[in-house]
Amino acid sequence: MIALSILDLSPVPAGGSAAQSLRDSIDLARHADALGYRRYWLAEHHNLANIASSAPDIMIGQIAAATRNMRVGSGGVMLPNHAPLAVLERFKVLEALFPGRIDLGIGRAPGTDHVTSIALRRRQDIRDEDDFLDRFQELLLLENNGYPKDHPFHSVHAMPNDVALPPIVLLGSSDYSAQLAAQIGAGFSFAHHFAGHDAEHAMRLYRDRFQPSERLKEPLAILATAAVVAETPEQAERLASTIDLNFVRRAKGVYAPLESPEVALAYDYSPIDRERIRKNRERLAVGSPAMVKARLTELATATQADEIMVTTMIHDHAARKRSYSLLAEAFSVAPSRAMPQPQPAAAG
Template sequence: MLPLSVLDLSFVNAGATPADALQDSLALARHVDGLGYHRYWLAEHHALASVASPAPEIMIGQIAAATRYLRVGSGGIMLPNHAPLMVAERFKLLEALFPGRIDLGLGRAPGTDGITARALRRREVPSEGDDFLDRLQELLLWGGGGFPPGHPFGTITVMPAGVPLPPVFLLGSSDYSGALSARIGCGFAFAQHFGSSDAAEVLRAYRRQFQPSRLGERPHAILALAAVCAETDAEAERLAMSARLATLRRERGAYGPIPSLAEAENHPYTESDRLRMERGRARLHVGSPETLRAKLTALAAEAEADEIMIVSSIHDQAARRRSYMLIAEAWGLSVRPDPGDRSG
């Protein structure tokens, strides 16, 4: 079976605090480390009441230190918010501390609203435009030491020296990032959980167009999707009500904490609400272990994916951890020794 991985947005739950959400992320990472999951990626969002972590590089260090087997990375660093040199420094530092376990996933969006994005970038002229490609090129030059002779940046040493930049992945929900990933020869992760483009079409195109480079000899396509698993289809549908209500509210601009199951069950849905949630079913995969195994296997085969990455916004943390456990068991992942036991 394909590797399974986790995408964690550090969702804030109704009745809990953002600090609780960060601790929940650490607990979930330790949990899936022993279940056989391959990667654990952290997202970057700003000024959203529903997401606790604006700094994936800090969470990466904490989670890598608390786990033993997982590759830990960013899903992703929103590059327009950051100086490329600082990204190179921070991820080389992480790679030095946890060699062979760090990934650098990069996104084009700001991960926030326009006003907050402007505050992050300190742009006084909004018409400066999208400089993602310039920042990406500069970051790759910092990583490869390839500034041309005479370039003023050529005299700068990116510390820690002698440490490579971790593997680079571009993230996206359209064919733009897929085509760019193929052109520069890096990995690509498609966000099926919120993308409007056809995941299979985009990932297959990425694979066909891939050009080997120093970033990668072969394509690596990750299909990121939302899933909720429980012992039965009916119980999984019940647990998914919190995520469905949260999505409904986000579509209307309300980025609040993930509602409790009781709140979701008792919400006064209109007929329009129910139609919107029904249309969103293709983005949230729900069911028993057997149901989800069949769904995810079919999706991965159609998209020619190399890996599946799962995000789950279940309100109850015990149920969330159990969801990942049931999926791992159905997928046939091998349970690993206790990550706390360093004797092996």
């Protein structure tokens, strides 16, 4: 049976607060852990009124402390925003505190608009060109002590240096990250929920070109996709109307908090809006548990995904929890035996 995981952006509903959305993420993570989901990943976005998830490393620590079974990780850390050494040290600290439960998902995009991306990096060496590969190579060289002896960074060690870096998964929405992940023997997660590129091609390319590494002997292919599940198709369609309006607004450069189904259903959509919704619905699984299971199973088979990672960006937190419950039940997901938690060291 295909494994299920969760990608959480900590959505902010209209009339709610970002602070409550972050607390809701911890509540949802506890719920998912009890249901038997395999991973729980936190996104990194900035300057968006509808997304509260701006610091995944902080949320990973909070959620790992509140759960016992799931792996917890970043979906992902947007490497253009961070010094590679800082990323290494943050995730080594997380791995030290929660050994064997942390994932380091890394993305190429800044997760925001151009001006905000400059504000995030204004004290760094900002370049106009894409410097992701340079930053990623620096991260690997620092972790593996790969700099030559005459290089200034040869003596730099990411601390704690007696803790291995968690598994790396590259995120992507095209072939680029798929090929890079395959080349270095890392995991790969494809963003089907917003990608215009063909998911099947990217996922198969990764699997076909995968080269085993010390960290990963077999490919790990994760398909991130959007889904809304309710007891009936009609109820699911109503909940998904929030996603429709959010997508239409995004296409116009509006990133407002998520509206309720009542507001979304009453919105005066233009013909262009409705065509945008129709196209976006091709990436979105909506319906009863049986309907969504069939759609996700079809996607997993076509892409040869090892896992399906589901994101559900709807207005009501209780309905979001219920959607994940129904999905877990449809796939016969069961909780695993609790993992032992590390005990704090005694004061010396």
